[in-house]
Amino acid sequence: MTNSETKATLSFSDGSPALEMPIYKGSIGPDVIDIRKLYGSTGMFTYDPGFMSTAACNSSITYIDGDKGELLYRGYPIEQLAVNGGDFLETCYLLLNGELPNADQKKEFVATVTNHTMVHEQMQFFFRGFRRDAHPMSVLVGTVGALASFYHDSLDINDPHHREVSAIRLIAKMPTLVAMAYKYSIGQPFVYPRNDLSYSANFMHMMFSTPCEPYKTNEVLVRALDRILILHADHEQNASTSTVRLAGSSGANPFACIAAGIACLWGPAHGGANEAALSMLEEIGSVDNIPNFIAQVKDKNSGVKLMGFGHRVYKNYDPRAKLMRETCYEVLQELGLQDDPLFKLAMALEKIALEDEYFVSRKLYPNVDFYSGIVQRALGIPTALFTGIFALARTVGWIAQWKEMISDPEQKIGRPRQLFVGAAKRDVPPIDKR
């Protein structure tokens, strides 16, 4: 970040002295005004619920241009990474290290991740403590947090080697834990990882193999899963990433921080949207019901939203949605499901929404979740696990952001302020006077 020649001046209509504040320039994107001296100089805070105008950190990992509908990982457009950028583990390497790996680096990275795919055998007892019908996200919050009790040898956040080992462990073990959550929910035995398979193929093996029948991997489906993982790998300072950073700012260990991120991701306005989008399509049921549903969405009192539409940052078509739409066609074609009624319904709904004044004027476009649910369903992943797949993909983004924060000399414990509007100081009355 560099200092701009321009300064910002904050003046007050009551004649209090004005405050001059530096402006910093990033490599791309909006400049920021440094308000750190504001409280010390004026005794005032800024008010910004939802962080609509607040940059809480500087970062060199992911950049989104919401107006253009552009997403860059370490400068590379998501379209290029998804189409020509190799597999998900290459994206992981890029997010963690800042550069794409060469052939030797890739080989070594894959071998290291692969070496950590198994979880401690004791982990199965954590799973057995859950009800079989528990939501997989609650199981993942618990089991990922529990990893901290197994891997004491990588918990020193001030040791770069420990941070690296924790990062690899989390990336390697998430597929195993997500697949275990699924197997537990359907009462099948846990399936151990197979290290001769690729990251995505191994995940499908752990999900769909049984001791009686091995799962035959299908290249098109494995590629589709890999693309889902690449598209969801990081997304700048969204709610769950900010949660991971805030949890980590206190010095909490990485497993606890990622568990906090998973908890945040679970919400329907964030990672839970793919599950909600598919449930919405199922509820609408047929193309004939779309006008009625759109009318409900427009009625502010109904509380109904068009799930999979709209985004805090994208005010244009989400670039991930375009790629996911393409994958959706490929997968449905491979499985002979071109006439899938839910996909047809989604296409019709998208067309109507994109032409409707309500959505056009608010710049509401489909986001990645509008299509990812249909793809995941076609891959055989149950709806309740969709957000778990998102968590699996986002783990690398969370951990890259966490590592970046820990090594940032400007990092401080996160401590937002408030505008207090409650009762002023008062005395406790005796119980008979209340």
Ligand code: CMC
């Ligand atoms: N359906 C209907 N109206 C909507 C929607 C929607 N999906 N999204 C926003 N609006 C309306 C909203 O009511 C408001 O209207 P008005 O100006 O008349 O009050 C206007 O559009 C602006 O919305 P906002 O609530 O200020 O936007 P936001 O930036 O706070 O919310 C959002 C972003 C993603 C929470 C919201 O668009 C939403 O709830 N979408 C549905 C859930 C969803 O698909 N989430 C997945 C996001 S992508 C995955 C990820 O990155 O996590």
